[in-house]
Amino acid sequence: MAPTFRAGDRLLVRSGGRAIRPGDVVVVAAMNGRPEIVKRVYSMGPNPTRPDNPVDVRGDNPEHSTDSRTFGSIPRSSIVGRVVRRY
Amino acid sequence: MINTVLRFIDRFSAPTVVAAHCDLPCGVYDPAQARIEAESVKGCMEKYAASDDHDFQGRAIAIKEERAEMVKHHLWVLWTDYFKPEHTEAHPNLHDLFWKATKLAGQAKKTTDVAVADELLGAIAEIDTIFWETKK
Numbered sequence A: 001m002a003p004t005f006r007a008g009d010r011l012l013v014r015s016g017g018r019a020i021r022p023g024d025v026v027v028v029a030a031m032n033g034r035p036e037i038v039k040r041v042y043s044m045g046p047n048p049t050r051p052d053n054p055v056d057v058r059g060d061n062p063e064h065s066t067d068s069r070t071f072g073s074i075p076r077s078s079i080v081g082r083v084v085r086r087y
Numbered sequence B: 001m002i003n004t005v006l007r008f009i010d011r012f013s014a015p016t017v018v019a020a021h022c023d024l025p026c027g028v029y030d031p032a033q034a035r036i037e038a039e040s041v042k043g044c045m046e047k048y049a050a051s052d053d054h055d056f057q058g059r060a061i062a063i064k065e066e067r068a069e070m071v072k073h074h075l076w077v078l079w080t081d082y083f084k085p086e087h088t089e090a091h092p093n094l095h096d097l098f099w100k101a102t103k104l105a106g107q108a109k110k111t112t113d114v115a116v117a118d119e120l121l122g123a124i125a126e127i128d129t130i131f132w133e134t135k136k
Helices: B002-012 B032-050 B054-082 B085-090 B094-110 B114-134
Strands: A011-014 A025-028 A037-044 A054-058 A079-086
Touching (some): B032 B114, B054 B094, B054 B114, B085 B094, B094 B114
Antiparallel strands (some): A011 A079, A025 A037, A025 A079, A037 A054
């Protein structure tokens, strides 16, 4: 997620709160052998409140990011929360 | 202020670690990739020497240079992505070794001298030894 975040940064993540929207930085739950990851929401399906709404997530450092370009969209329900602060 | 409080809380409740550019698909490293390309470089040199067909020789040179570039690429990936500061502490010659190996890959582009390819293979073998030591 360079240049936004660097390894070792501490992030405050909020689950719940307002609906996720494109541009938000989110934590995505581990799945399919992938660890828990932090990515930015790139685009979303038409039903933001549905758990199965597809969300396309991308890294801020595209050349070195494994994201929806590789593993496809993720269901909204796999988003753990939104990054609200770095400390 | 809030940051101080958050850091204080972290002392009692450690934060979860999440990955940012999950290295998962790229977590597989092996100097064999560089070695195989270097063997191709050597093979092209030998084919070049054994042929008297100008067109074939031209191809052999072109492919040799392409493969030599791949050697550099794979070495760079190992050097910059796989090896960590603690590895260079344990193996202080690591940087020199990569410098030497990538230089040899560059030289292999300019020559059809098999000895250069052998030197290159030797340098990769040294890196390979260190690599597998770090895996123990």
